[in-house]
Amino acid sequence: MKISARNQFEGIVKEINEGAVNAEVLIELADGLVIASIITMSAVKNIGLEVGKPATAIIKASNVMVGA
Structure with missing residues (x-):
């Protein structure tokens, strides 16, 4: 499958926190960083x-907000 999104990060599912409707999925990347998604x-x-x-x-x- 081809998609337009260029920011793709391969990793291993580290944790799945299941809720009644949604789940928080943590994906650990090769460099040790973790990306979370609901x-x-x-x-x-x-x-x-x-x-x-x-x-x-x-x-x-389309927008990424950054604060410092």
């Missing part, structure tokens, strides 16, 4: 996400 529980099941399995964080945003 997705639906049905997406977790449909994608087949499991701790220890590979996953790709795909980031597509």
Whole structure:
């Protein structure tokens, strides 16, 4: 599948914190950084996400806010 998002980060699912409707998914990258995402529980099941399995964080945003 080809997608337009250029910011793709491959890693391993470190943790899945399941809620009633959504889950927080933590993906650890090769350099030790962790990316967190909130997705639906049905997406977790449909994608087949499991701790220890590979996953790709795909980031597509028209705005990124930064503060210091």
